[in-house]
Amino acid sequence: xxxxxxxxxxxxxxxxxxxxxxxxxxxxxxxxxxxxxxxxxxxxxxxxxxxxxxxxxxxxxxxxxxxxxxxxxxxxxxxxxxxxxxxxxxxxxxxxxxxxxxxxxxxxxxxxxxx
Amino acid sequence: xxxxxxxxxxxxxxxxxxxxxxxxxxxxxxxxxxxxxxxxxxxxxxxxxxxxxxxxxxxxxxxxxxxxxxxxxxxxxxxxxxxxxxxxxxxxxxxxxxxxxxxxxxxxxxxx
Numbered sequence: 001x002x003x004x005x006x007x008x009x010x011x012x013x014x015x016x017x018x019x020x021x022x023x024x025x026x027x028x029x030x031x032x033x034x035x036x037x038x039x040x041x042x043x044x045x046x047x048x049x050x051x052x053x054x055x056x057x058x059x060x061x062x063x064x065x066x067x068x069x070x071x072x073x074x075x076x077x078x079x080x081x082x083x084x085x086x087x088x089x090x091x092x093x094x095x096x097x098x099x100x101x102x103x104x105x106x107x108x109x110x111x112x113x114x115x
Numbered sequence: 116x117x118x119x120x121x122x123x124x125x126x127x128x129x130x131x132x133x134x135x136x137x138x139x140x141x142x143x144x145x146x147x148x149x150x151x152x153x154x155x156x157x158x159x160x161x162x163x164x165x166x167x168x169x170x171x172x173x174x175x176x177x178x179x180x181x182x183x184x185x186x187x188x189x190x191x192x193x194x195x196x197x198x199x200x201x202x203x204x205x206x207x208x209x210x211x212x213x214x215x216x217x218x219x220x221x222x223x224x225x226x227x
Contacts, residue, residue: 004158033215042119042204042217043159056214090158101147101166104215106158 002027004093004107012113013081021076021110025093029105031055032074034066035090037109043090049074050097078112086114117142119207121218129226132195136221138188138205146208150179150190153202153220162190162203195225 005024013019025032031050035043048056049068068074072093078085088109095102119140128134140148147166151159163172163179165188172179178191192199205218 035215035217042219043215044217045215048214058214088156092158101164103161103164104149106151106160108158109156111156 004091004105006089006091006107006110008110009108010111010113012115014115015081015083017081017114019078019081019112021078021089021091021112022073023076023091023093023107024073025091026095026105029093029095030072031094031097032068032072033092033094033104034074034076035092036060036085037088037090039087046076055097081114083114086112088112117207117209117216119205119216119218121203121205121221123221124219125222125224127224127226128195130195130197133191133193134195134223136190136192136203136205136223138190138218140186140188140205140207140216140218142186142207142209142216144210146210148179148181148188149206149208150177150188151204151206153204155201159204192223195223197225197227199223200225 033048034046037043045058047066052068063079066076090109092104092106094104122137150162153159165181167183176193181188202220204220207216
């Protein structure tokens with residue numbers, strides 16, 4: 001079975017541009033969450049979606065938005081990119097909710113560089 | 116404020132030696148505590164998951180402990196291998212919020 005897949009793996013954008021990152025969860029998983037990991041730091045929670053509804057949001061500005069599609073795949077959108085948005089963006093999927101104690105599976109991430 | 120703090124920030128050990136990584140959290144109430152291994156530039160991989168009622172969980176050479184009273188967890192690695200070189204991240208789930216709080220990780224380097 002395929003794991004969590006993310007695309008693109010690497011991309012470079014200029015300040016002010018918009019970016020869309022994509023994630024496909026493990027088959028059967030209905031929960032997807034997004035994280036930002038700046039170099040040298042631990043991941044920071046951005047969003048969690050379960051059954052196509054937003055279930056949690058971290059402390060990120062409104063420039064960050066996400067959605068989950070009927071097939072449970074998800075997109076993370078970031079508008080008006082800033083240099084500080086440069087990071088590894090991780091997507092994770094889980095069977096059930098985060099509080100269930102089930103394993104959370106992470107994708108390999110999308111490296112975003114803003115110049 | 117919900118926080119997860121890990122120590123040491125970095126650690127160097129020789130192959131074959133044991134080591135222990137620490138995680139202190141102020142998250143309350145919490146559902147579970149997880150330890151992840153993250154190789155540089157890769158996504159984190161799950162090592163252990165513990166609920167508040169569990170106080171130890173093993174996965175091969177990795178053993179995690181949890182003291183819910185003192186809000187401390189540790190990850191013990193026995194007979195370290197070169198492939199153990201990675202960042203180890205402690206993650207706590209906040210009950211009823213579906214939110215994960217990550218520690219900043221401990222960077223472990225194992226030398227031959």
